[in-house]
Amino acid sequence: MGKRILLALMALIFVFTSAEIGFAAEKGNERKGKYIYRKVYKSCYKRGEVDSAKPPLDPNSKTQAQWNEIFDKNKSEEFGCKEEWDKLSEEDLRDIFSYLHGHASDSGNPVTCK
Numbered sequence: 764m765g766k767r768i769l770l771a772l773m774a775l776i777f778v779f780t781s782a783e784i785g786f787a788a789e790k791g792n793e794r795k796g797k798y799i800y801r802k803v804y805k806s807c808y809k810r811g812e813v814d815s816a817k818p819p820l821d822p823n824s825k826t827q828a829q830w831n832e833i834f835d836k837n838k839s840e841e842f843g844c845k846e847e848w849d850k851l852s853e854e855d856l857r858d859i860f861s862y863l864h865g866h867a868s869d870s871g872n873p874v875t876c877k
Contacts, residue, residue, distance in 0.1 A: 791854070796862030799855050807844035819843060822866035823873045830864045 800818055808816035820842065825833070833841060834856070842848060851859070866874040 791857035791861035793862045793865050796858035800859045803847045807847050822863045823868040826869045827864050827867040830867055834860045
């Protein structure tokens, strides 16, 4: 009886641990996302498409739901610099999304300085 309980407990721990690892893999790297987001606009500025190397949208300029909608519906035209955005990999986009979503105006850690 004790072995069955122990085996069931170990199976539950394995299932929950596996699920946590899966969710962690889908979330991007916020620090990397911040770097890539700024790098996109520096490159765009050097090309002469925009007037400033500073990204036009701060993370706190939208709510988490608004960032979800932009990335779900691929509304990259809001960002400008289409050529640079088209070159980004799925991982880069996931990292940028994590940065913007994680510091949105209604998040637990909104960006407060510009």
